[in-house]
Amino acid sequence: MDPYSPELLWMVILGFILAFFLAFAIGANDVANSFGTSVGSGVLTFKQAVILAAIFETAGAVLIGYKVTDAIRKGVVDVSVYEGSENVLVLGMLASLIGSTIWIFIATFANAPVSTTHSLVGGIVGFSLVARGGDGLNTGQLISIVISWFVSPALSGVVAIVIYTLIKYLILRAGNPFKAGLISLPIIYGLSFFINFLAITFGGSALLGMSHLTTWMCFVISIGVAIAVALIIQFTLVPWQKRKVLSEANSSGNNVTIPPHTQYQINTVLSLENGKINEAFESKDVEVAAIDNTGNLTPNGSTVALDATLADQKSGMVETLFHYLQILSAVFTAFAHGGNDVSNSIGPLITIWMVYTEGSAMQKSESPIYLLFYGGIGMVIGFALLGRRINETIGKKITKIVPSLGFTIETAAAATVLLASKLGIPVSTTHCIVGAVVSLGIIYGHTDDSGKRVNWKLALSMFSAWVITLPVAGGISALVMYFFKLGFGF
Known part of the structure; x- marks a missing residue:
């Protein structure tokens, strides 16, 4: 024809x-x-x-x-x-x-x-x-x-079970989950970009001029992009997310209402200072001695664990980091699906x-x-x-x-x-x-x-x-x- x-x-x-x-x-x-x-x-x-x-x-x-x-x-x-x-x-x-x-x-x-x-x-x-x-x-x-x-x-x-098991034990159940989450951000972003760029360059389209790239060139390009992205995330996104999440957590912490002088049995990984969540996240036992008219907690140093509401808040703070990571994974999925x-x-x-x-x-x-x-x-x-x-x-x-x-x-x-x-x-x-x-x-x-x-x-x-x-x-x-x-x- x-x-x-x-x-x-x-x-x-x-x-x-x-x-x-x-x-x-x-x-x-x-x-x-x-x-x-x-x-x-x-x-x-x-x-x-x-x-x-x-x-x-x-x-x-x-x-x-x-x-x-x-x-x-x-x-x-x-x-x-x-x-x-x-x-x-x-x-x-x-x-x-x-x-x-x-x-x-x-x-x-x-x-x-x-x-x-x-x-x-x-x-x-x-x-x-x-x-x-x-x-x-x-x-x-x-x-x-x-x-x-x-x-x-x-x-x-x-693959999902393996990834989530790693997340659970390395981040969610770490002694300091929020800190572990922040440390993981540049690593996860870098790995994601490495995988995507390797997929684009390795055996890439001839029409895009990538078919001539050798294997080592593909890895060098992908690793270089991954390192650059990880550094950018470490020095820009990580500090911004840390400030944002802590601010949101402290803001929501003002609305916690629990009876004074009550002991709660729960694993404590947060600390309170003047009714606020401490940025250092050092474990510290506190007792709620008083609750002011704004709902703020006032610790007096006696032994007591944190209220369950605050434990939920701890979990929510780490999950907030995954809000941004899930945007990355959604982009990753969309790229692969396309x-x-x-x-x-x-x-x-x-x-x-x-x-x-x-x-x-x-x-x-x-x-x-x-x-x-x-x-x-x-x-x-x-x-x-x-x-x-x-x-x-x-x-x-x-x-x-x-x-x-x-x-x-x-x-x-x-x-x-x-x-x-x-x-x-x-x-x-x-x-x-x-x-x-x-x-x-x-x-x-x-x-x-x-x-x-x-x-x-x-x-x-x-x-x-x-x-x-x-x-x-x-x-x-x-x-x-x-x-x-x-x-x-x-």
Whole structure:
């Protein structure tokens, strides 16, 4: 087929429209998953989540989305079987877009977080079975994708448990939790930037001029960025957060009301001086001798432990640090999600575009950056307009999310998705996040009013939706392809 064949022009136009609708649907369902825990824990408002998604989902799509996009457009089916019948491949990709879009919109309006990866892969398999039967299905790649659907949530859950266990014993249960939290800030920020920059540079996009970078150059760049970020955080963000959190804690401390001369048995890690929380955080036993008319506490030096309300305040001060860390992890997740799941909407479109511009089913050129950008924009718009529904399901209804848990969930899911993106394996961001949420809920979760840590009814209903996603999306795609086959006689 000749490049820019007029025969394919209408298909290209329809492909752009359908890809935008699929990107929109993915934004409404899948991007909402990425920010569910941040909004659910109260760290971010929905509007702030949309702004961050606009920046970092698109950045992830452009900077690291090429590998998974290539796996979607050329890995699920062997495109060589469509040489000489490129129009059939293009029609098949249109069918897969239609099948995936319909199912994801249905799931979104049913408040069901589903795997858009399942949907798109199912759609491609569905059209391929109608067009070529079993011929052309890349069984090996397909098996690796299917295995990843089970491994990725389990891996994300294990990573989440490991990270939170470290946080619990190194920070939350440290002798001085707040100080430990402040010390950890530059380390965590530096590691996050190291991982992200290594993902961008190592095996990076040729279109961005990164394919020539050697392994040692990638590590030098990433380590340099990490050290620079850690130093900036240490000398700017850490002092600011210390002042801010202490100020907020002292302000709330003025409203503590407890009976005078009452002893409380609780492990004391705070101290009181003139009714205020001491910045040094040295352990000191005090007795509340009096409470003035403003509610301030006055210690008199006798042995007594702090009121439980103040212990909660101690925990809240450390959790406040995780407010800011969770913003970082939300950005990390958005970047990873953009890099992996943009392929679900743009992979078929790039196939259509490449066949149109090259006149060949083989699509030898690398995924164009502008089409990855197009997919990223579509996802953000979908998230902004319809994402609130799924956002609440992930962030509030499975288990209670506090900032430290939310940070851990997002970091574990992002790391898992980012690794898969660099390996060129399309995985479900939904599965990774829910895997981390449920795993932490089981072990470290907070009980709800009914005494349960995890809403198993909701979790099982979500699992059921995951199971039917591939066959439903594949079935719709196969039906559309069947009508195409009847209409075009191939």
